[in-house]
Amino acid sequence: xxxxxxxxxxxxxxxxxxxxxxxxxxxxxxxxxxxxxxxxxxxxxxxxxxxxxxxxxxxxxxxxxxxxxxxxxxxxxxxxxxxxxxxxxxxxxxxxxxxxxxxxxxxxxxxxxxxxxxxxxxxxxxxxxxxxxxxxxxxxxxxxxxxxxxxxxxxxxxxxxxxxxxxxxxxxxxxxxxxxxxxxxxxxxxxx
Numbered sequence: 001x002x003x004x005x006x007x008x009x010x011x012x013x014x015x016x017x018x019x020x021x022x023x024x025x026x027x028x029x030x031x032x033x034x035x036x037x038x039x040x041x042x043x044x045x046x047x048x049x050x051x052x053x054x055x056x057x058x059x060x061x062x063x064x065x066x067x068x069x070x071x072x073x074x075x076x077x078x079x080x081x082x083x084x085x086x087x088x089x090x091x092x093x094x095x096x097x098x099x100x101x102x103x104x105x106x107x108x109x110x111x112x113x114x115x116x117x118x119x120x121x122x123x124x125x126x127x128x129x130x131x132x133x134x135x136x137x138x139x140x141x142x143x144x145x146x147x148x149x150x151x152x153x154x155x156x157x158x159x160x161x162x163x164x165x166x167x168x169x170x171x172x173x174x175x176x177x178x179x180x181x182x183x184x185x186x187x188x189x190x191x192x
Contacts, residue, residue, distance in 0.1 A: 001189045004068055006044040011061040013095055015102050019064050025072045025105040026188050028140075029096070029126070030112030032078030035142035038175035039112065040065065040073050043184055062099055071192055072105070079122065100133050107191045108136045110184070115141035115155050115172060119162055127163055138187060139163060144172035144179055 009019045028036045041047060044067060063075040076099070077092050100106065109130045113119055130137045139159055144152055156170050171187075173180030 001068075001185045003044050003185075005066075006046055006068075007066050009064040009066050009072070011063045013061050013091075015098055018062075018099075018103065019066075019072075021064075021066060021072060021105075023066070023071050023105065024107045024192055025064075025074050025103065026108045026110065026191070027074040027076055027099070027106055028110045028112060029076040030078060030140075030142075031114070031117075034078060034112040034114055035175055036075055036078065036112055039110075039140065039142060039173060039184075040075055042173075042175040042178055042181055043073065045181075062095065071188065074099075074106075079126070100130065100135060106135060108138060108187065110138050110140045112140045112142050115144050115147055115152065119159065124163060127165075136191075137165075137169070139165065139170045140180070140184070141170065141172040143174065145174035145177050 009021065010017065012018050028040060030036055044065070061077065065073045065075070067073055076096060079092070100109075111123075111127055111130070113123060127137055127139070141152075141155065141159070147155065152172055156167060156172065159165070159170050160167055171180050171183050173184070
């Protein structure tokens, strides 16, 4: 798949603000600072379509990007940002639940995790949450370039066991080296 256009459409915090594009959507979710924005930029081969920042918790709404005028990439706020109040965290949880439950355009959830971090209960519960709603989930290992090939393979095997998933649902990526880009585009293309 060749990316010919990529445009920011809107940011929203509730269903009334979602765009009425009626195209398939592919969402990106993970811990704050896992690399969601960088990965989207890498997929569309742009440096700054999605704003990135060194501080975690930069994405505070659901951001919709129209790609090739035929599908959307959706940047969801990250979880685990310590500076959020309990009320803010509740609002973020509600925003995610509303998006997952009320967006029939959602085709795939790309769940991002830094490959250098060991997943815990929150990651396993998040994946189960999406699966229970019938959303196809791919585990995207970010920052794969920071690990040697043996450590990457060991992490993939550990994730297979921990999440009870098939190996082809785990995609190691590196935004810096553009690793995993073609595999992600292939998944998107096959679901269109």
